[in-house]
Amino acid sequence: MNRIKLYLNLVVFLLLAVHASAQDSLTVKYEKATDPYILEVTYNKTSHLIFPSAITYVDLGSEYLSAGKADDANNVLRVKASVEGFEGETNFSVITADGSFYSFTVYYSPYPSKLSHDLSDLQLENRRHFGGIFLEDLGSYSPFVSDYVLSAIYERNKRYIRHIASKSYGIQFSLKGLYSHEHMLYFHTELRNESNIPYSIDFINFKIVDRKVAKRTVSQEKPLKILRSYQILSDVRKHSTATNVFLLDNFTLTNDKMLVIEVYEKNGGRHQIVEVNNNDLIRAVPVDQLHLKMK
Numbered sequence: 690m691n692r693i694k695l696y697l698n699l700v701v702f703l704l705l706a707v708h709a710s711a712q713d714s715l716t717v718k719y720e721k722a723t724d725p726y727i728l729e730v731t732y733n734k735t736s737h738l739i740f741p742s743a744i745t746y747v748d749l750g751s752e753y754l755s756a757g758k759a760d761d762a763n764n765v766l767r768v769k770a771s772v773e774g775f776e777g778e779t780n781f782s783v784i785t786a787d788g789s790f791y792s793f794t795v796y797y798s799p800y801p802s803k804l805s806h807d808l809s810d811l812q813l814e815n816r817r818h819f820g821g822i823f824l825e826d827l828g829s830y831s832p833f834v835s836d837y838v839l840s841a842i843y844e845r846n847k848r849y850i851r852h853i854a855s856k857s858y859g860i861q862f863s864l865k866g867l868y869s870h871e872h873m874l875y876f877h878t879e880l881r882n883e884s885n886i887p888y889s890i891d892f893i894n895f896k897i898v899d900r901k902v903a904k905r906t907v908s909q910e911k912p913l914k915i916l917r918s919y920q921i922l923s924d925v926r927k928h929s930t931a932t933n934v935f936l937l938d939n940f941t942l943t944n945d946k947m948l949v950i951e952v953y954e955k956n957g958g959r960h961q962i963v964e965v966n967n968n969d970l971i972r973a974v975p976v977d978q979l980h981l982k983m984k
Contacts, residue, residue, distance in 0.1 A: 893950070
């Protein structure tokens, strides 16, 4: 009897150990696909679908439909019937920049019950079911994972880097954290406006420059592409603070190079520049240490 109890205790211990180990890494689990969303369209009016992320691909199932992205809004799709009173059903599909896949079954109705559809509330459920889409700019890295990590870092809003910052004219720009996951780097930034005038962001640059000329305007530089950001930040109100998270491909630097992050003010001169060296990059915190878990 004692031997049986010993074996049972050992089994329980091993199960607990496996469970604890599983908590130490980023886990993503995808489920089977759900049924398509149902949409009614008509000939004389346009339906608008608002997606949580920019639209990258639309596939119409038949000539019964016409669709196009709204002007100046790359996350809004306009859909209407191109054939009045078509019978039966048709379909179309949409892929967005975060890797989500949306499938719609469409019916004709002279009087649709809704003409505007906000899909933000459906985003998380949709992603869990259609998480296997990979976009060209991210390679083999899942856009679902990238968006989840961007959001997690933003929501945690922790600072562990305190020596990378610039401040002038009441504006302070700083790098709060730097994280790594697979072949990607996440840059957590903060822009603090302590002045009485709003700060309008014209653009943000990441580039590699020669260390000896990092503080001058030169042609010897290598721009880096921002693959994703948590949000599109255009203005920081007076006496307020805004944070953001940027996703870039993994890279390191030689001793004679450094990373420069530039923030330029629109119609102003309160530009901010911070410098990041290779020691900062190689000390990036692994995302697995954040104990993120998504099922």
